[in-house]
Amino acid sequence: MRLRVEFTTEPFDLDEAPAHAVVAREIVTGAGLDAVDVGPFGNTAEGGAERVLDAVGALLRDTLEAGATRVSLQVNVIEESADPAQSEGSAR
Structure with a gap:
């Protein structure tokens, strides 16, 4: 099963990334997840269920x-890719 997590941490600070935002970025980028996208107003990452749940x-x-x-977070089940090459790459 593949999952997508979308999350934000607060409080916001647009001038400088707060410590909790830096920690969040380090967790998702270091968790071996696919399609990680971090930004000031929201973050997303995808991967196998075990890795996503551990990261959460x-x-x-x-x-x-x-x-x-x-x-704030939301976790969604996403469909597996029909492309075997993508499925192999996501099984890291």
């Missing part, structure tokens, strides 16, 4: 410890 757990624990006062 770390994201919640570590961003709250780093000063986040709110973490």
